[in-house]
Amino acid sequence: MAVLSRRVRPDQWQPIGVAALEANALNVVRSSENRSVIAGPGAGKTELLAQRAAYLLQTGTAPRPRRILAISFKRDAAVNLTARVAQRCHRDHAGRLDSMTFDAFAKGLIDRFGQALPTHWRPTPDYEIVFPGERDFRDFLQNQLGSPPASIGTYADLQAIAVKSFERRHLVGSRLPVAGWRNPTPGQWAADQYWQSSLHGSATSHLSFPMIGRLAELLLRVNPMARDALRLTYSHLFMDEFQDTTQIQYDLVQTIFMGTATVITAVGDNKQQIMRWAMAMDAPFAAFEADFGATRTPLYNNYRSSPDLVRIQHVLAQALDTKSAKPVAMAAGSITGESCAIWDFSSVQAEATHLAAFVAAEMKSHDLSPRDFVLLVRQKAGDYAAVLEPAFAARGIPLRNEARMVGHVMLQELLAEEVSELLVAILRLAVCQASGRYWTLCQGRLGILRGIAPDDEAAQARLASDLDRFALDLLAAHTSPPVGKPNVRSTIDGIINWIGRDRIVAAYPAYRQGGWLDKVIDAAAEHLHISAGNGVDWETALDAYEGLHAIPLMTIHKSKGLEYHSVIFVGLDDGAWWSFDKDQIEATAGFFVAFTRAKQRVLFTYTAHRGNRSKIATLYNLLRSAGIQTHQIA
Incomplete structure (x- = not known):
């Protein structure tokens, strides 16, 4: 590690942990200017940012005490980048990277400086996070507003506001005016009424993340000292998954960094924009x-998929962008037979039975694990799971619906929560035999929570002793998983109390308001209780908690950023893609995302029991143009 901590001359720096980077990627890594990086599937976007961080930190291009800010769309992407940089840099360097989601970044600003907002826009310090939907906005517009002042309009004007576009267009569609709207339109008046009700309508403010983003941007306009502090803190900014950036997020970045010396690297793929329903900008790169x-810089290499899949991907990509550059396949093919096919079934039961048999055979012949496969669906994962789970169970293969809710938390999101990850790491350290890697993880995380500097050897030694003692006590008290949810919850509460609830809240902004920490802890207890059923041992229970031996079933949107040996897309029909004709571009991008998760094989299934395929004929035509065959499966 000593070698990684020393200063390296820029002309002598070499990529770390990889054999090489493609020429354009290396140019971005060494760049001293703002770059817009168009990186297709499998191009190694996270690796590019990790190498750039290593270069900036190790060469002193990001000079002490300044830091690098990395903002991602998803929490797991932010965590992944932190881990990559930690593997490639000495901890003294890696500690100067702040990797977080846009929502966490904006929330942190409001939590620290929100009371400096003008009274009109100031939330209560203990505000709660809410997730309003179309039903909530309809109820507000139709039942709560009443009539506006005559100078603004009529009740009919308010009823003419489209519910679907109220949030995007009126509520958070533009920067908030410092003193409120002057001479407001009916839409602006309705938005202000919603804002004031959310901010001041009860003892505790209730805010959505888009609203928090708008307040954070306003905060930095009216508080130049806070804005300038950010400019001084960060010499470089990374923005991952940039194609999904919303106008709210873009305006926030613009207010902080536009016209400054902070160097920005924005990375993403305009062909994978699947969040326009969540207010993503139409053309953020432009x-x-x-x-x-x-400067726009394309990356060409695809390190994930086999050459045949890369060929097919290019056909799909050109449907989204006729100027899409032809990618270069860097991975080898490892299977025989078709790498992509459409399978037609007579019924959903026949489909489930055949898929389970196919996966079982592939696992055996290619020495694959369940986690090498994924079953993707467009929506309503629970409906598919009800039919598929019994068929896979009959083959001895657990199938897990990662889109199901555990309490108030989606299972896939629970597994990515910092508290959940730390609980599992501490339990594995205490109760599993092969626990060496968890020791390092636990000591690193706990050191951060306790504010112990990496080079404070005495404090690190005390932490190690404390951790060792707690792990031994935990094992002595629980030689096997506790029986019953109350006992499971008691065990988890004991770990949380030892870690220090206040330390957790201080370290992770998402846990500071709205009871989210309690919801995550409740969900963790519920999930561990289920995972430990039937009297299994600790290792089996924790493997089940993490789903290590189960095939995941998830939606397209939740598969973003993941990769699998084989992708099976269940239900390529009009029923699943009912909204295809409303936004063919985003739907095709979702289809492209699903396809590009695969390393070696992609299968699409269809049965007439779920719907026709006339509305999505465009997708079938794309597959046919790429040479994909349809097979009737008896």
């Missing part, structure tokens, strides 16, 4: 390049 003078 806006960034125009506003920040960024």
Whole structure:
């Protein structure tokens, strides 16, 4: 590690942990200017940012005490980048990277400086996070508003506001005016009524993450000292999954960094934009390049998929962008037979039985694990799981619906929560035999929570002793998983109390308001209780908690950023893609995302029991144009 901690001359720096980077990627890593990086599937976007962080930190291009800010769309992407940088840098360097989601970044600003907002826009310190939907906005507009002042409009004007676009267009569609809207339109008046009800309508403010983003941007406009502090803190900014950036997030970045010396690297793929329903901008790369003078740089290599899958991907990509560059396949094919096919079944039961038999055979012949496969669906994962789970269970293969709710938390999101990860690591350290890697993980996380510097050897030694003693006590008290949810919850509460609830809340902004920490702990207890059923041992229970031996079933949106040996897309029909004709571009991008998760094989299934395929004929035509065959499965 001593070698990684020393200063390296820029002309002598070499990529770490990889054999090489493609020429354009290396240019971005060494760049001193704003870059807009178009990186297709399997191009190694996270690796690019990790190498750039290593270069900036190790060469002193990001000079002490300044830091690097990395903002991602998803929590697991932010965590993954932190881990990659930690593997490639000495901890003294890696500790100067702040990797977080846009929501966490904006929330942290409001939590620290929100009371400096003008009274009109100031939330209570103990505000709660809410997730309003179309039903909530309809109820507000139709039942709670009443009539506006005559100078603004009529009740009919309010009823004419489209519910579907109220949030995007009126509530958070533009920067908030410092003193409120002057001479507001009916839409602006309705938005202000919603804002004031959310901020001041009860003893505790209730805010959505888009609203928090707008307040954070306003905060930095009215508080130049806070804005300038951020500019001084961060010499470089990374923005991952940039194609999904919303106008709210873009405006926040613009207010902080536009016109400054902070160097920005925005990475993403405009062909994988699947979040327009969640207010993603139409053309964020073009806006960034125009506003920040960024140089567009494409990456060509695909390190994930086999050559045949890369060929098919290019056909799909051209349907989204006729100028899409032809990718270069860097991975080898490892299977015989078709790498992609459409399978037609007579019924959903026949489909489930055949898929289970196929996966069992593939696992045996290619020495694959369940986690090498994924079953993807467009929506309503629970409906598919009800039919598929029994068929896979009959083959001795657990199938897990990762889109199901555990309490108030989606299972896939629970597994990515910091508290959940730390609980599992401490339990594995205490009760499993092969626990060496968990020791390092636990000591690193706990050191951060306790504010212990990596080079404080005495404090690190005390922490190690404390951790060792707690792990031994935990094992002595629980030689096997506790029986019953109350006992499971008691065990988890004991770990939380030892870690220090206040330390957790201080370290992770998402846990500071709205009872989210309690919801995550409740969900962790519930999930561990289920995983430990039937009197299994600790290792089996924790494996089940993490789903290590189960095939995941998830939606397309939740598969973003993941990769699997084989992808099986269940239900390529009009029923699943009922909204295809409303936004064919985003739907095709979702289809592209699903396809590009695969390393070696992609299968699509269809049965007429779920619907026709006339509305999505475009997708079938794309597959046919790429040479994909349809097979009737008896």
